[in-house]
Amino acid sequence: MRDLKVGIIGANGYSGVELIRILQQHPKVEISFLASHSTSGKMISEQYPHLQGIIEQKLEETNVDHAMNEADFFFFATPSGVAKELIPRFIENEIPCIDLSGDHRLKDSSLYEEWYKNSSSPSKILQKFTYGLSELYKREIAQSTFIANPGCYPTATLLGLAPLLVKNSIHTNSIIIDGKSGVTGAGRKATLGTHYCEVNENVKAYKIGTHQHIPEMEQCMQNLAAESCNITFSTHLIPMSRGIMCTIYADLSKNESTQTLLELYNHYYQNHYFVRIRSENAWPSTKEVYGSNYCDIGLKVDERTNRLIIVSVIDNVMKGASGQAIQNMNIMNGWEEQTGLQMTPVYP
Amino acid sequence: MRDLKVGIIGANGYSGVELIRILQQHPKVEISFLASHSTSGKMISEQYPHLQGIIEQKLEETNVDHAMNEADFFFFATPSGVAKELIPRFIENEIPCIDLSGDHRLKDSSLYEEWYKNSSSPSKILQKFTYGLSELYKREIAQSTFIANPGCYPTATLLGLAPLLVKNSIHTNSIIIDGKSGVTGAGRKATLGTHYCEVNENVKAYKIGTHQHIPEMEQCMQNLAAESCNITFSTHLIPMSRGIMCTIYADLSKNESTQTLLELYNHYYQNHYFVRIRSENAWPSTKEVYGSNYCDIGLKVDERTNRLIIVSVIDNVMKGASGQAIQNMNIMNGWEEQTGLQMTPVYP
Amino acid sequence: MRDLKVGIIGANGYSGVELIRILQQHPKVEISFLASHSTSGKMISEQYPHLQGIIEQKLEETNVDHAMNEADFFFFATPSGVAKELIPRFIENEIPCIDLSGDHRLKDSSLYEEWYKNSSSPSKILQKFTYGLSELYKREIAQSTFIANPGCYPTATLLGLAPLLVKNSIHTNSIIIDGKSGVTGAGRKATLGTHYCEVNENVKAYKIGTHQHIPEMEQCMQNLAAESCNITFSTHLIPMSRGIMCTIYADLSKNESTQTLLELYNHYYQNHYFVRIRSENAWPSTKEVYGSNYCDIGLKVDERTNRLIIVSVIDNVMKGASGQAIQNMNIMNGWEEQTGLQMTPVYP
Amino acid sequence: MRDLKVGIIGANGYSGVELIRILQQHPKVEISFLASHSTSGKMISEQYPHLQGIIEQKLEETNVDHAMNEADFFFFATPSGVAKELIPRFIENEIPCIDLSGDHRLKDSSLYEEWYKNSSSPSKILQKFTYGLSELYKREIAQSTFIANPGCYPTATLLGLAPLLVKNSIHTNSIIIDGKSGVTGAGRKATLGTHYCEVNENVKAYKIGTHQHIPEMEQCMQNLAAESCNITFSTHLIPMSRGIMCTIYADLSKNESTQTLLELYNHYYQNHYFVRIRSENAWPSTKEVYGSNYCDIGLKVDERTNRLIIVSVIDNVMKGASGQAIQNMNIMNGWEEQTGLQMTPVYP
Structure with a gap:
């Protein structure tokens, strides 16, 4: 059995499916939960036929209690404004999360509201997040439970x-x-x-x-x-x-x-x-x-x-989103930062 | 140390560089020799900057004796007409080779000359080759030393x-x-x-x-x-x-x-x-x-x-050339055929 | 003043905007009416900024009476199923129309219903249309008032x-x-x-x-x-x-x-x-x-x-839709068939 | 008969073939001479099949005397360094020329040599050229015989x-x-x-x-x-x-x-x-x-x-090369600057 069970919220977008591409071959983790609001009930390989025979898993609704039962570590690859609604429950339970959206990157909630034209997550939630630019904040990331994954x-x-x-x-x-x-x-x-x-x-x-x-x-x-x-x-x-x-x-x-x-x-x-x-x-x-x-x-x-x-x-999609998220997961878990990420660029 | 030292003749073309992409992460092999007629003397990472830090190896001329000292298994990713000139020496020495070019695919040398507009490899050489369509001829490939890798x-x-x-x-x-x-x-x-x-x-x-x-x-x-x-x-x-x-x-x-x-x-x-x-x-x-x-x-x-x-x-470039060549290498060596080849399609 | 006032129903799609590209330089016609159900009330150059300064005209709703006042010849570049609803009124008034959609191409209404999964235009309407493959039916087109423009x-x-x-x-x-x-x-x-x-x-x-x-x-x-x-x-x-x-x-x-x-x-x-x-x-x-x-x-x-x-x-978009439609318009009006259509291919 | 016979030196490149696309429909000119060093002796429509039936003309070597007999106005769509060798003879004879290459754009010959790494045209030749940015130097262009057409x-x-x-x-x-x-x-x-x-x-x-x-x-x-x-x-x-x-x-x-x-x-x-x-x-x-x-x-x-x-x-290829060259030709000849250039952008 692999070391860690991970869940992906927003698995049906491009960042979600890239997380799957990498994690499904990551030596330390097992994908145990996939959620997608827009396509729940469907198989991920039905949405993305390139995954046929590689991962045959159903996309579920994000019921937080159910999700926390299914996995121990979560990625949010959700559209702007979704993670901030769902994540407080994970924080309460100290379940580690990496948010790939922009919801928790700005420390100053008024800046968020000005630039995102949307209400911000409360300041005390924002302070719990570490900005996950892996190379610059490796030490802080290693000690964090909640990561705001940087923009591309x-x-x-x-x-x-x-x-x-x-x-x-x-x-x-x-x-x-x-x-x-x-x-x-x-x-x-x-x-x-x-x-x-x-x-x-x-x-x-x-x-x-x-x-x-x-x-x-x-x-x-x-x-x-x-x-x-x-x-x-x-x-x-x-x-x-x-x-x-x-x-x-x-x-x-x-x-x-x-x-x-x-x-x-x-x-x-x-x-x-x-x-x-x-x-x-x-x-x-x-x-x-x-x-x-x-x-x-x-x-x-x-x-x-x-x-x-x-x-x-x-x-x-990689270093600008899903790859860096997994790099952060590696750091948070005390694994080599390049674990499961050493793919050579596809050229040409 | 890895199990097998492999060499690539014609490493500077697209099939060559794709062999490198795969082999460099293959758990059983080590790339020990790279040859390129047109760019010998240069570093492969100079020709293909995406390989910087991944493989730092010099491209050499194909001196057959030298090559056979450096590696125990060879891929020919050479243009049409090159492999048939070089391969007889490898055959003499029973060094296993996979030819990705069309030089040894046709059993009937007159057909080769009609369609390739070029002189054919001698018939007795052609008979030594097994047509490497992995799924259809797996048993024959397992018992072969010389493989004509199929066209795309x-x-x-x-x-x-x-x-x-x-x-x-x-x-x-x-x-x-x-x-x-x-x-x-x-x-x-x-x-x-x-x-x-x-x-x-x-x-x-x-x-x-x-x-x-x-x-x-x-x-x-x-x-x-x-x-x-x-x-x-x-x-x-x-x-x-x-x-x-x-x-x-x-x-x-x-x-x-x-x-x-x-x-x-x-x-x-x-x-x-x-x-x-x-x-x-x-x-x-x-x-x-x-x-x-x-x-x-x-x-x-x-x-x-x-x-x-x-x-x-x-x-x-994969199943139509370099991927299938490595699948054949796996079969020839008695390894699982998907070893080192389980990359998920990059989508999108 | 140009000879003919033409209207385009469905001007906001790719065929519509291609009709505009050609007609706006056609020596014999003037574009006097543009309709688009989805973007009525907007300027066409707002929808397609490449038309800025070339044609500044408002997209209207298709009110049939109003349309027939504004132009004397109509192109329907509408989605499947739209032309068959609108065109009977034009037929009543013997206003010439070219339908670029598939609504009037099949003479056998049951075939239409089988392949288009939609109710057909009545048979007596269908018989009024000539299939507008210009090179094959030039003589018939010259004598027709209603043209079913061929598919691409x-x-x-x-x-x-x-x-x-x-x-x-x-x-x-x-x-x-x-x-x-x-x-x-x-x-x-x-x-x-x-x-x-x-x-x-x-x-x-x-x-x-x-x-x-x-x-x-x-x-x-x-x-x-x-x-x-x-x-x-x-x-x-x-x-x-x-x-x-x-x-x-x-x-x-x-x-x-x-x-x-x-x-x-x-x-x-x-x-x-x-x-x-x-x-x-x-x-x-x-x-x-x-x-x-x-x-x-x-x-x-x-x-x-x-x-x-x-x-x-x-x-x-040209010979497969708008170009051929204009070729048919030329034939119907007794003009040289290549009038306004002699653009050299853009290469590369 | 059209008003002006024009020749294109370097007709086989992308700028050359774009000049042909435009000039062949220009109401005032006739293309009477095409030269191409690399493909002389061939038909232009053999090099570019999209021109079949549109222009059937042979590409010739640039013999200056012959060229000046065949046309009265010349475009140079030649690679860097070619126009400066050929153009002095045209200047001697006061034959109007537009040079689309960079050979005559810089007034300071030492700058040319520094940036182009090549010997410059003599200063007294350079002074005969007007920089042909049509909108900025329209008046000067109208009075010029030799134009250095701007870079893209x-x-x-x-x-x-x-x-x-x-x-x-x-x-x-x-x-x-x-x-x-x-x-x-x-x-x-x-x-x-x-x-x-x-x-x-x-x-x-x-x-x-x-x-x-x-x-x-x-x-x-x-x-x-x-x-x-x-x-x-x-x-x-x-x-x-x-x-x-x-x-x-x-x-x-x-x-x-x-x-x-x-x-x-x-x-x-x-x-x-x-x-x-x-x-x-x-x-x-x-x-x-x-x-x-x-x-x-x-x-x-x-x-x-x-x-x-x-x-x-x-x-x-248009405003950055051939289109602007023709705009300059129009200005030099006292025609409306948009003559033959009013094509609507091809979208999409």
């Missing part, structure tokens, strides 16, 4: 900037992030914006300056840099299914060479299996992390302008 | 037809196969035909009635049905990287219902892990096997015409 | 087979059509089946043997060949927006060479501007007709099986 | 910034341009970088801070703003064929509202048919200009940072 854009951006922020090597108010995302980021819901013919052969800018990941990034940057941050963040929909690239621009506090900064990054991430730094003049591309939990980073000082350009890529 | 289209087609051919349930001369392939099938060589802008937003018919996989399929069909076969086979390039679908049409010898035939298929493949039969009115799609070793099959009797329609899909 | 698959298939059917050169019961379509064919409605991530990097078989275009094709084939036809027809969704390819297989009645048949086709279509026959061993691809009204055809006799293979491609 | 990225960027630069409303050294391009921008040459499988389902950063369009943009910005400019420019390859989006970031010199700036833009471009300004909170996407000569612009003041964000999109 924040993961790519914060890993791309952390070595500089902690050393105050850039002007925090100069940071501009140009985000480019595949369509899985929008979820499986059928909308005009995710219709094939509206996305194919198209790049579309959206939510420029208004994306709810802005306060999440600023909160973490302020924590790392110990100073306030006001960033500019724009987002673009790219005709591909998976992958996020964040191209980041920032003014250096003092002159530094590309080579020095690459050394800084390599040193900072030396014990972090999933972050890979490209050598000078090599830039990562999203396909190079496709289906894997890596975050690949390239950078260069534009000497004509003394501006730093960083390119950070992840698979948004 | 033949794998999808023959698995789609085998249960009927062995029972002579269809008129073999009525078989029509409409093949649809992703672009990896054309290899990594840069040509006008694989240029993004020529493939994107396009379906292109090619090599209709002249594809070199025709005699390979007919040879195996004759073997299974014990009667001659003349098939019609057409091929189409689809704007996607991975995946093959074969839509197969055949006249039934006698009236049979869809349900009866589905039972026949389920029974025939009941002990074959990698073949999955869809239920009535469900058709497989290529994404449902993406990155995995499955072959998914759906079928239906068109009662208006008494014609059978079969849809068979594989990932051409 | 039937257009590609029937143009691909007509020269043989009228000469009875093939066994009609041997015809197999393997259809491949871009996603615009499914319309603009947001569904799981048209979600980018479900279509991208995927080929999906659907409605095999059950597609409602089957009776439409058989009806026309019987008309051309003067004998009954039972065809096998399968359909596949391709990851692209526009384009249909039909790969057609048929047994020849007697031996004929590829060259003879190409001459037959060239002769048959010599006065038809929009049909282009490829030379021997050249196969058309969908991108080669992208955005244009052409139907490109290649063919070959597979001498090993005496089977004929025909590849026929169109842009499904 | 500069066209989108400069149209996106011009209204601000001429009013000195932004700090020129704060300008950051994040460019995103389809693959046609890389030309038709088959390379690993344009291989379908390397581009598909991928975003790739390239030439960051080193792209040869940087000095071209800075030269024009300095001209407009009358002050020096040092920009940061990054480029990304997007999995699509056509389209460029430039997302531009700049610090405002003084507080201004989005609404005020939109009015400024609308006023600045009021007489320019091909520039369309989106209303507040609407962002353009590349598909909305696909196949057309439009440049669509959206903008917003990010009030949290007092930074301006501009999104500018064009079809890189």
